[in-house]
Amino acid sequence: MGNNFLHNSCTVSQTQTKCFDLLSAEEMQEVEENLVEVSYKKGETIAKQGSFAAYIICLSKGLVRIYIENFKETLILKILSAGNLIGLPSLFEENSVFPYSVIAYEDSSAKLIDINVFRKIIKNNAKFAFKIIEILSANTIQLYGRFFCFEKKQSYGRLADIILCLSGFIYKSEKFDLLLSRKELAELAGMSTESVIRIMKKFKDEGLISENGKTVTIIKYDLLSKISQHG
Amino acid sequence: MGNNFLHNSCTVSQTQTKCFDLLSAEEMQEVEENLVEVSYKKGETIAKQGSFAAYIICLSKGLVRIYIENFKETLILKILSAGNLIGLPSLFEENSVFPYSVIAYEDSSAKLIDINVFRKIIKNNAKFAFKIIEILSANTIQLYGRFFCFEKKQSYGRLADIILCLSGFIYKSEKFDLLLSRKELAELAGMSTESVIRIMKKFKDEGLISENGKTVTIIKYDLLSKISQHG
DNA sequence: TAAAAAAAATGATTTATGTCATTTTTGGTG
DNA sequence: CACCAAAAATGACATAAATCATTTTTTTTA
DSSP states (O other): OOOOSSSOOOOBBBOOOOOGGSSOOHHHHHHHHTTTEEEOTTTTTOOOOOOOEEEEEEESEEEEEEEOOOOSSSEEEEEEEOEEEGGGGGGGGGGOOSSEEEESSEEEEEEEHHHHEEEEEEEEHHHHHHHHHHHHHHHHHHHHHHHHHHHSHHEEEEEEHHHHHIIISSSSEEEEEESSHHHHHHHHHTHHHHHHHHHHHHHHHHEEEEETTTTTEEEEEHHHHHHHOOO | OOOOSSSSSOBOOOOOSGGGGGGOOOHHHHHHHHHEEEEEEOOOOOETTTBOOOEEEEEEEEEEEEEEEEOOEEEEEEETTTTTTEGGGGGSGGGGBBEEEEEEEESSEEEEEEEHHHHHHHHHHHHHHHHHHHHHHHHHHHHHHHHHHHHSHHHHHHHHHHHHIIIIIISSSEEEEEEEOOHHHHHHHHOOOHHHHHHHHHHHHHTTTEETTTTTSOOHHHHHHHOOOOO
């Protein structure tokens, strides 16, 4: 009944950067002339909330987290893997700062595209603009889902979400190396580190998952899904 | 430090429908030929989550709430007053259903614009498309703020937010007729009805606000703001 | 205007989850 | 290899806010 998008609080954007296909040769050239490719080490800051957004970030390798923060707290909005655009909301001219911070979870690299070039192309290429609208829309809808889950699911469900999401969308396997610490999982799932530890233990005790060093294996996928749907 | 958008969990979109200024005479005519104006009574459903989005809704009068729901729970995403566009995320063609439901808080009316006409114009008028991108971006940023507040503020702060927001953005006065029930306030602030009742009582007991029938007056604006900022 | 229904109020109780303090384990490094 | 620091684990305790049950007040409507 159109509710599918509500069932996972882990927001891994899947909106790949296919938009560039829609550029003309000249436009593509202009983009390439106004772009730098930068590498980031694990833990490095790629963009800082509140700082001037001089570019749109096109993540070409790695995994990053997008989060907002105030002087004492942090909320992760989503995690993004290669192929995603970062900073689109800053296209809005009167608000040309990053509305969030971006940090690399693992060694990553990104193409930084001059935001004014990006704006100019949008204003001249309506097909491209429509694609950007699609990407923004998809992101918005996904954010609705995450918001809903954070409000309505309790901790077991949210953590199950994260595990399923990492497995399904990031590592694409039921067995994967979990490179996130309990603290990072906690931030992602919106709970305390201790809660993550306790719930992970319970998942292991009940045979839903197993953990061998850093390697996590999902054993009872169906049960975990059930918990995710509302546990 | 670019954190201003984090300080209120009440999402009243202010993105007025100035976008239509950017249409040519012919485009405007096409819009007008593919538009119906509809009135809604208080409590009536304007759009239903999951149903086919055949149009973009341009709210011309009234106050509505946008919310997502599953079989048993509801989360209000924002409240919108006249001048706002509803349904933009459905422009995304592969996802042409409403991602949320819309209900009138008070008697309202709206122009329903054929979504395909809207799409066609976007694809041909890049300036218009850019404006839509701006609106979507502003909405996204506002949603980030609401999400953050919902996660990080406790109930006193969230309810203070709602009161300040109704006063400042909707009724534009420190004294206004609160036409929302405690239950509706609770849904807006993401808490139980009983909690709203208790907190309202406390606000009244401490002289922050007064209530006379339906009329609410904000007395200690500064203190209420302080609570909103984190109480 | 009385009866019925809905909304608001109140108090007692429960509960999920956070916080804090401490211990154990793991992993990196000189 | 031993040492240190970070991460993980564990248990006791605190607490914000939900839930439930009941009463009072307000609003609707017949």
